[in-house]
Every structure is written in C-alpha cells, then in structure tokens.
Amino acid sequence: MEKQYMLEVKNLVKHFPVSGNKHAVVHAVEDVSFRVEKGKIFGLVGESGCGKSTCARTIIRIYQPTAGNIIVDGEDVSYKKNRELQALRRKMQMIFQDPYASLNARMTVHDIIAEPLRAHKVASSRQEVSERVYDMLDKVGLSHEHANRYAHEFSGGQRQRIGVARALVIEPEIVICDEPISALDVSIQAQVVNLLKDFQYERGLTYLFIAHDLSMVRYVSDEIGVMYLGQLVEICAAAEIYEHPLHPYTKGLLAAIPIPVPKLARQKVVSSIEGDIPSPISPPPGCHFHTRCPYAKPICREQEPELRDMGGGHQVACHLY
Amino acid sequence: MAMETERKDAAAILSVEHLSTSFFTSNGRVNAVRDVSFSLRQGEMLGIVGESGSGKTVSSLSILQLLGGSGRITDGKIIFDGTDLVSAPKKQLRNVRGARIAMVFQDPMSSLNPLMPVGKQIGEMIKTHQPKIKADELRSEVLRLLGLVHIPEPEKRYHSYPHEFSGGMRQRVMIAIALACKPDVLIADEPTTALDVTIQDQILKLLRSLRDEFQTSVIFITHDLGVVAELCSRVIVMYGGKIMEEALVDDLYENPAHPYTMGLLASVPNVAQDKQKRLQSIPGSPPDMIRPPAGCPFAPRCSYARNICGAQEAPRIQVGESHFSRCWLWVPEAPAENNPFRKAGGEA
Numbered sequence: 084m085e086k087q088y089m090l091e092v093k094n095l096v097k098h099f100p101v102s103g104n105k106h107a108v109v110h111a112v113e114d115v116s117f118r119v120e121k122g123k124i125f126g127l128v129g130e131s132g133c134g135k136s137t138c139a140r141t142i143i144r145i146y147q148p149t150a151g152n153i154i155v156d157g158e159d160v161s162y163k164k165n166r167e168l169q170a171l172r173r174k175m176q177m178i179f180q181d182p183y184a185s186l187n188a189r190m191t192v193h194d195i196i197a198e199p200l201r202a203h204k205v206a207s208s209r210q211e212v213s214e215r216v217y218d219m220l221d222k223v224g225l226s227h228e229h230a231n232r233y234a235h236e237f238s239g240g241q242r243q244r245i246g247v248a249r250a251l252v253i254e255p256e257i258v259i260c261d262e263p264i265s266a267l268d269v270s271i272q273a274q275v276v277n278l279l280k281d282f283q284y285e286r287g288l289t290y291l292f293i294a295h296d297l298s299m300v301r302y303v304s305d306e307i308g309v310m311y312l313g314q315l316v317e318i319c320a321a322a323e324i325y326e327h328p329l330h331p332y333t334k335g336l337l338a339a340i341p342i343p344v345p346k347l348a349r350q351k352v353v354s355s356i357e358g359d360i361p362s363p364i365s366p367p368p369g370c371h372f373h374t375r376c377p378y379a380k381p382i383c384r385e386q387e388p389e390l391r392d393m394g395g396g397h398q399v400a401c402h403l404y
Numbered sequence: 405m406a407m408e409t410e411r412k413d414a415a416a417i418l419s420v421e422h423l424s425t426s427f428f429t430s431n432g433r434v435n436a437v438r439d440v441s442f443s444l445r446q447g448e449m450l451g452i453v454g455e456s457g458s459g460k461t462v463s464s465l466s467i468l469q470l471l472g473g474s475g476r477i478t479d480g481k482i483i484f485d486g487t488d489l490v491s492a493p494k495k496q497l498r499n500v501r502g503a504r505i506a507m508v509f510q511d512p513m514s515s516l517n518p519l520m521p522v523g524k525q526i527g528e529m530i531k532t533h534q535p536k537i538k539a540d541e542l543r544s545e546v547l548r549l550l551g552l553v554h555i556p557e558p559e560k561r562y563h564s565y566p567h568e569f570s571g572g573m574r575q576r577v578m579i580a581i582a583l584a585c586k587p588d589v590l591i592a593d594e595p596t597t598a599l600d601v602t603i604q605d606q607i608l609k610l611l612r613s614l615r616d617e618f619q620t621s622v623i624f625i626t627h628d629l630g631v632v633a634e635l636c637s638r639v640i641v642m643y644g645g646k647i648m649e650e651a652l653v654d655d656l657y658e659n660p661a662h663p664y665t666m667g668l669l670a671s672v673p674n675v676a677q678d679k680q681k682r683l684q685s686i687p688g689s690p691p692d693m694i695r696p697p698a699g700c701p702f703a704p705r706c707s708y709a710r711n712i713c714g715a716q717e718a719p720r721i722q723v724g725e726s727h728f729s730r731c732w733l734w735v736p737e738a739p740a741e742n743n744p745f746r747k748a749g750g751e752a
Contacts, residue, residue, distance in 0.1 A: 270667060298672070
C-alpha cells in the first residue's frame with residue numbers, strides 16, 4: 084500500500100526583514116522539505132533560534148512563506164488568502180508553548196474551548212456546543228465544574244490540558260505542537276505527553292511535535308528531523324537517532340544531554356559542541372555548521388551539502404558521507 | 405534505623421537548621437519552606453532538586469536573606485563560619501553576601517544591568533568589597549575573571565553591554581561576578597535552565613573545572629535530574645517546602661527511598677524507554693502552599709499513601725549510610741502490602 088502523507092513541506096523558505104537595514108534578512112527557514120505520514124508523529128528538534136518555531140508557524144500559515152510549498156492532505160495551502168485559510172485551520176490546529184500566555188484571561192474555560200466550535204460553525208445549537216465542550220473536558224481529564232472557571236485558577240499542567248482541549252475540540256486531522264511541554268514540571272510533562280499519545284492511537288491524529296528535549300522527542304515521535312540555522316540537517320526514524328546518528332551536529336546534541344544515570348554520566352567521553360549558534364542574518368557559507376564542527380573539511384566551508392538518503396529513509400546533509 | 409536526631413557535621417561549611425520561611429501576601433501566608441535542615445561540606449557539590457513551588461529557590465534565597473518585602477524567615481538558624489546569619493546584624497550579613505557566599509541566578513538577562521558595560525559590572529562587585537583597590541589592578545582582575553570563564557577576547561568584551569552577548573555568554577559573566585571575591589560558597593539557582601543543551605553542557609563543564617580548581621563548595625539548584633547526575637555528589641529532593649529525601653547521588657538514582665523520587669525518575673524517558681509503553685506520570689498537581697496538607701505534602705498524589713500519611717508528618721528516617729527519607733513506609737510498623745520498600749522476605 085502506498086503511504087499517505089498528511090503534510091508535505093517542499094523547499095520552504097521564510098525570511099524576515101531586518102529593521103534599519105533594507106538589504107539584510109533573517110534567514111529563519113531555508114529550503115526545508117519533509118513529509119509526515121498520516122497518523123504518525125514527526126518530531127522537529129534543534130536549539131533555540133534554529134527556525135523550528137518559524138517553520139511551524141509558516142506551515143499553519145500564521146506567516147506567509149517566502150518561497151516553497153505546504154501541502155496539507157493533498158491540497159496546496161502555501162499562498163491561500165485569509166478566508167480560504169478557514170478550511171485549513173479546521174484541519175490543522177496548534178498547541179502553544181506557554182500555557183499562561185496562550186489562554187485568554189477574560190474567558191471562562193467553557194468559552195475558550197467553545198470558541199473554535201463557534202468560529203468554524205461546527206455545532207448547530209448552544210446545547211450541542213456545551214455537550215462537546217464537556218465531552219472534551221472529560222477526555223483531557225478535567226472535571227465539568229472547571230468549565231466556569233478562568234485560566235488563572237489552574238496550574239500549568241491543567242492549563243496545557245485546556246490548550247489541548249481547545250485544539251482538539253473541532254476534531255482536526257493534524258495538530259502542530261510548539262514545545263507543548265517545555266514550560267511544565269517533569270512530573271506534569273509525562274501527563275501531557277500521554278494525553279497526546281492517546282489521541283494518536285484513538286483518533287489516528289497526526290502531529291508535528293516541536294521540542295528541544297531530544298529524549299522526550301525520541302519517545303514521542305515516529306520520525307525526527309534535526310534543524311540547525313534554518314535547515315534540516317538530518318531526518319530519520321526515531322530509534323535511529325540514538326543508535327546511528329550521522330550528522331556531527333546530531334551527535335553533539337546527543338552528547339550534551341545530561342544522562343539521569345550517575346554512573347553513565349561520569350563515563351561520558353564524547354565531547355559536545357563548542358561555541359554559540361551563528362547569526363541567521365549572515366549564516367556562514369557552505370555547511371552552516373562548519374564553524375562549530377570538529378570534522379570540518381575545506382569543502383564544508385565552500386559548498387552547501389544537500390540532504391541525501393543514506394538508505395532506509397535516513398537522510399543527512401553532510402559532506403562526510 | 406535512627407529517628408531524627410540533632411546532627412552536627414564537623415566538616416560542614418554551611419549548615420541550615422530547621423529553617424522555615426514564609427511570604428505574607430494578600431491571599432494569605434505562603435509557607436514556602438517548612439522546617440528544612442541540611443549542611444554543605446567543604447568542596448562539595450550539593451544538588452537540590454524539586455519542581456516549581458517545592459521551596460528549593462526560597463531555601464537558597466533565605467541563606468542570603470534576599471526575600472524581598474513580603475518574605476521572612478520565621479524559624480531556624482543558618483550557621484556559616486560559626487555565626488548564625490539569621491540573627492546576625494545587617495552589616496555582617498552584607499560582608500558575607502557576594503564576598504563569601506555568592507549566587508548565580510536563572511535568568512542572566514534580568515540579573516545584569518543593561519545600561520552598564522559588563523567589565524564595569526564585574527569591577528563593581530570587587531570594588532564593593534575592596535574599596536581601596538587601584539584602577540589598573542581592578543581592570544586586570546576583571547580581565548583575568550573574563551578569561552577564567554572563557555569569554556573570548558576579554559580586552560574587547562570588557563566594554564560590551566549585556567545585550568551584545570548570547571545567553572550562554574551572559575551566564576558566564578554572571579559566574580565571573582559571583583567568583584569575583586573568591587567566595588567559599590557558590591549558590592547556583594537553575595543557572596542553565598534558560599539555555600540550550602549544548603550551551604548548558606559548556607556551563608556545567610565550566611562549573612566543574614572551577615570547583616576542582618578553587619575547591620569552592622557549591623549548592624546547585626535544578627529541576628533536571630540529568631544535570632544533578634552529571635554534576636553533584638549529594639542530592640536533596642524537595643517537595644511542598646520540605647526535604648523528602650537526602651542521599652549520595654548513586655544511591656538516589658539506584659535505590660530511591662521516597663515515592664516522590666521514584667515518580668520523578670520514572671517520568672523522565674530514558675534512552676532505552678519502550679515506546680509502546682506509556683510514560684509513568686505522577687497524577688495530580690503540587691500542593692497549594694497557602695493551605696499545605698497536614699501530613700506528608702506528597703500524600704494526595706502518592707499511590708502508596710495510607711491513612712497516617714495524610715494526617716501526620718513522617719519522621720526523617722535513616723535508610724542507609726548518609727541516605728535519609730521522610731516517608732511513613734519506612735517505619736518498622738509499616739505493613740508489607742503495597743509497600744515498595746518492604747520487598748518479599750521482609751527485609752527493607
């Protein structure tokens with residue numbers, strides 16, 4: 084059977100103007116291509132400033148892409164205008180990083196969750212709206228009496244559940260999660276991750292899961308893309324990333340993760356990456372990572388490596404291979 | 405098994421005894437830290453782990469009494485170098501702050517003055533405690549500190565402002581300020597939480613090398629169990645304003661002796677995590693510190709909780725060499741059923 088893709092991103096580019104300098108642009112997303120299979124979770128990782136959030140916001144069309152195409156469920160949505168986007172938003176919803184800033188402080192939980200139903204005219208009567216809101220509260224593990232409260236009365240984990248309920252109430256087919264757990268405590272993170280996984284199994288929901296925590300991404304995702312300075316440097320199955328990481332950046336990122344096992348942590352020998360991430364306004368020529376790469380060769384400074392398949396769908400952009 | 409006893413640690417450079425700190429707010433009294441005792445030994449790296457609201461930051465702020473207008477130490481002693489800092493006069497406390505006990509905060513951007521070049525900010529610290537230092541000596545000392553924390557081109561960076569630095573570099577400047585007066589104790593409050601993993605790794609390496617070089621005793625506060633495993637030799641686990649468990653780092657990870665620690669360790673996916681299996685999470689949310697539960701603060705979320713747990717605070721019980729737990733499941737009278745610490749055979 085041929086694989087069905089829920090989301091296809093082709094050569095996506097997003098530049099932002101720099102204020103005070105007409106000629107400079109921030110190269111936030113630079114020629115990014117990947118595909119997400121129906122019912123699967125694609126994890127996008129990278130350091131802050133690597134363009135992963137911009138990538139997500141462009142896909143859901145909060146931003147207009149500079150170039151490239153975004154194909155959602157077979158339909159090209161890259162350059163659609165305001166009203167035409169309504170249909171896209173019905174299919175694609177987003178869960179945000181900050182559960183404090185992303186909920187309207189002056190709306191009750193009921194109204195927050197009901198808003199997408201009303202905006203998309205999904206429910207016909209007031210009664211039906213309420214039924215679906217209460218049904219959603221049950222599913223995310225909140226009680227009915229929470230419906231008339233305001234967001235500030237809840238803890239971070241509970242707020243993120245409200246965010247999940249709002250995104251899922253209109254039954255989208257793909258959900259973009261932009262660091263949904265990084266603002267939460269460790270014991271609460273697992274609650275939210277389990278909730279998202281449950282919806283994947285029950286409804287066959289597709290996710291684009293963005294995070295900087297590689298160990299959590301590996302657990303959550305089916306496939307992982309590693310971003311550096313606006314570009315995808317490696318794409319592979321989630322299990323592969325620990326077993327056979329190829330790109331020096333991926334290896335360095337893995338080496339930097341603290342291991343919660345003291346004996347292993349003390350034995351750690353692989354050195355991690357030195358230096359800081361360069362400016363995306365004037366990214367280094369050639370491979371963007373060469374300034375921090377311990378294996379950089381002369382060709383890396385001159386020629387940009389292309390993403391190539393190394394077999395079994397494991398793609399890497401590096402001159403070493 | 406020894407019940408709680410007064411212990412005097414001879415080698416302790418800093419000891420906190422029965423500390424309680426509260427904040428008096430318009431919503432009521434927030435009992436952020438409740439009867440906390442621990443000690444820090446010379447040259448030791450002590451980790452304090454806990455979630456937000458567990459009291460880990462307030463414990464450390466209490467040591468230097470940086471509690472703002474609404475916070476107050478309501479009980480306890482903080483013994484540093486033979487004197488009690490809680491009852492010490494303000495002037496004496498000022499001589500300790502920064503000079504002998506220094507602190508590195510979580511957010512370097514809001515801890516640095518945006519209007520002052522970083523070289524001057526580091527110099528300010530030295531000048532406060534050595535007012536008679538000559539200008540050229542001060543400058544060379546600042547440059548030495550910038551080099552010590554691996555800031556490239558210190559001469560050039562001396563005149564830079566904080567906004568010209570990346571997050572990792574700013575945190576290096578904070579560490580340089582903290583080390584300026586060669587303190588005996590360094591308190592690092594989530595110094596790497598706001599940083600990327602690769603930058604975090606660089607900062608942790610720096611802290612480790614500084615500890616080895618200067619034998620500074622460090623209290624490292626974090627919520628990241630991985631960071632503690634890499635860095636610390638001894639760990640304190642806090643929850644609901646109390647110490648739940650205290651152990652050497654290997655013991656804590658291999659034989660956690662408190663249900664909360666067990667839950668925390670299980671909710672972090674490890675490299676070998678089975679992807680089909682659900683992550684083990686701790687149900688519920690942390691307690692409201694205005695009305696903390698009467699007994700063990702973790703009892704409402706604990707799957708092993710019994711009647712006594714919700715009613716009465718558990719004693720501090722020694723469960724191994726320098727391993728302590730505050731859990732009712734360790735008392736000799738505790739039943740064996742649904743008790744993770746009483747395995748088959750009756751041996752705990």
